[in-house]
Amino acid sequence: MEIDKLRDTVNEADRTEGETIEAFKRRSLEPYPDPDNWLTEEVQRGVLTTTIDAVLNWARRSTMFPVVCFPACCAFEFMAASASRFDLARFGMEIIRASPRQADLMITAGTLTWKLAPAVRRIYDQMAEPKWVIAMGACGISGGIFRSSYNVVPGYNRVVPVDVYVPGCPPRPEALIYGINLLQKKIAEMHTKIELPRPALPLPGRLAGRK
Amino acid sequence: MTVTISGNDLARTISARLPQAVVAANDRFILVNRESIRQVTELLKTELGYDYLNYVSSVDCHDYFELVYQLTTLTDNRQVVIKTRCPRGDALVPSITPVYRGADLQEREVFDLMGIRFDGHPNLKRIFLWEGFQGYPLRKDYL
Numbered sequence: 001m002e003i004d005k006l007r008d009t010v011n012e013a014d015r016t017e018g019e020t021i022e023a024f025k026r027r028s029l030e031p032y033p034d035p036d037n038w039l040t041e042e043v044q045r046g047v048l049t050t051t052i053d054a055v056l057n058w059a060r061r062s063t064m065f066p067v068v069c070f071p072a073c074c075a076f077e078f079m080a081a082s083a084s085r086f087d088l089a090r091f092g093m094e095i096i097r098a099s100p101r102q103a104d105l106m107i108t109a110g111t112l113t114w115k116l117a118p119a120v121r122r123i124y125d126q127m128a129e130p131k132w133v134i135a136m137g138a139c140g141i142s143g144g145i146f147r148s149s150y151n152v153v154p155g156y157n158r159v160v161p162v163d164v165y166v167p168g169c170p171p172r173p174e175a176l177i178y179g180i181n182l183l184q185k186k187i188a189e190m191h192t193k194i195e196l197p198r199p200a201l202p203l204p205g206r207l208a209g210r211k
Numbered sequence: 212m213t214v215t216i217s218g219n220d221l222a223r224t225i226s227a228r229l230p231q232a233v234v235a236a237n238d239r240f241i242l243v244n245r246e247s248i249r250q251v252t253e254l255l256k257t258e259l260g261y262d263y264l265n266y267v268s269s270v271d272c273h274d275y276f277e278l279v280y281q282l283t284t285l286t287d288n289r290q291v292v293i294k295t296r297c298p299r300g301d302a303l304v305p306s307i308t309p310v311y312r313g314a315d316l317q318e319r320e321v322f323d324l325m326g327i328r329f330d331g332h333p334n335l336k337r338i339f340l341w342e343g344f345q346g347y348p349l350r351k352d353y354l
Contacts, residue, residue, distance in 0.1 A: 007334060018342025115341055150348040151340065 024118045028158045045191075053192050060104070060130060061187040062092040064180070067103035069123050072110025074137040074170040081173035091180055100126040105183075106160065107176070111139040111146050112153040124160040132187070134179055135162040138169040145169070213283075215239075216291045221259075228254055240292040245278075248295045249305045249331075252280065256310055260284040261291065264311040269321045271351045276302055276327055297327065306332035324349040 070078060082088040082096065097103040100123045112120060124133070135156045138144030143154040156162055163186060166179035222236030225243075232247040243251050255261040265281035275296045283290040297304050306329035308314045318329045319338040326347030329335055337344065346353055 004333070011336070014336065015342050018337075018344070021341040022343040115339075148354075150346075150353070151344075 020118055021114055024121065025114050028117065028121075028153075032161075053190065056192060057188050057190050060190075061184040064091075064093040064105045064132075064184075065095050065097045065103045066093060066105045066107050067100045067123060067127060068096060068098050069100075069106050069120060070109040071112055071116060071120070072139065074109035074140065077170040077173055077176060078107055078109045078136065081176045086173040086177065088177065088180075091177070091184070093180070100124075101128060103127055104131045106131070106133045107136050108133060108140045108156045108160075108162075109136045109170075111144065112156060112159065113151045114153055115151065117153050117159050120156075121159050130190075132163045132183055133160050134164045134166060134176075134183060136166045136176060136179070137171055138167065141165050141167060214287075214289045216289050218291065221291055224259065225251055225254065240279075240294050242294045242296070245295045245297050245304050248278070248280075248293070249307055249310060251293065252282070252307045252310045255282055255291070255293075260286060261289075262286075264307075264313050265290070267307070267314050267317040267321060269325045269327055271325065271349065272296075273299075273351060275299055276325065278304055278321070278327070280307070302327045303330055304328070305330045306335075308332050323347075326350060 080086060082094070088094060093105070104127060106124060106127065108120070124131070133156065135141050139146060139152070140156050140162075143149075143152050146152040147154050153159055164179045164183045166175055168175050171179075217238045218236040218241040219238060222233045222241045225241070226233050229247055229250055232243050232251050233241060234244060235242040252261075261282035261284050263283040263285050265283055266279075268279040270277040270279065275298050278295045278297070280293040280295075281290060282293065295304065302325075304327060306314070306318055308318060308329070309331060315333070316338060318332055319335060321327050322329060322332075322335055323337045323339050324347060336342070340348075
């Protein structure tokens with residue numbers, strides 16, 4: 001048949017996909033290193049610009065554009081939340097962007113399988129900084145009822161860093177809106193940090209063995 | 212309306228043509244040898260009019276795996292269930308993809324999740340899970 005001619009290509013693509021997923025899974029299950037732990041507390045808080053912070057944070061929290069990343073059924077609660085009855089537009093996020101490059105919020109509504117996990121990570125990587133993630137629903141938080149399954153990611157924080165967890169199966173739209181409000185409060189308290197260049201010195205003793 | 216054919220009647224027809232094939236039959240299904248599953252389906256398709264394969268499925272019965280095939284005649288909507296068994300240690304069954312092309316993906320699914328290999332399948336590899344996944348998750352002893 002016609003499809004048989006493509007078999008080598010398809011096999012090659014499947015093998016590549018399998019290697020990608022295996023490598024991604026292995027990488028994702030490693031514990032997170034804290035990116036800031038080489039800095040002392042004083043240095044982290046040493047430089048800040050309060051007035052600009054207030055303006056930036058107001059702008060950021062008032063126009064949050066969620067990206068389309070809804071793998072499963074929590075998406076319906078999200079649709080309900082964004083439709084006219086609950087009216088997410090009241091909080092300045094009426095536009096759901098189909099392109100991650102125009103979005104700064106990922107609401108992870110639904111169960112994530114390992115096969116889809118690299119795609120979600122890719123969406124997250126394509127989003128412009130600053131960006132936030134809300135883990136919506138039991139599956140987003142911990143894998144939920146599918147946690148012990150062979151192919152379900154046990155929580156989105158294995159794949160992307162999560163800011164706010166909204167529990168429920170699925171959460172009511174009010175719960176999601178409350179989670180978004182919490183995120184907006186978090187953004188309001190953000191401080192603009194100046195990225196210091198990493199020292200070319202040997203790391204302090206407690207970090208010496210760490211990559 | 213779909214008419215479910217009694218296995219007993221059809222088993223007699225099959226036994227007349229393939230004497231070794233049928234192991235047991237009752238009013239719900241026909242159990243056939245795994246070696247002759249392809250001949251049985253071929254007979255059913257070419258001569259008895261069962262031209263549509265509803266599904267291929269598999270059951271883990273601890274000591275053995277059971278393959279379930281449901282066939283339908285599209286002309287007068289009769290249907291029949293064929294079953295075959297393979298031991299757990301030797302999970303190899305002849306593929307019926309050469310008879311019903313529609314069995315291709317379903318046999319791959321059975322292979323992917325239950326680990327039953329199909330002899331003569333043109334492209335037997337994982338379909339849902341990714342290449343490199345360890346084990347067969349729908350087996351009772353998985354995890």
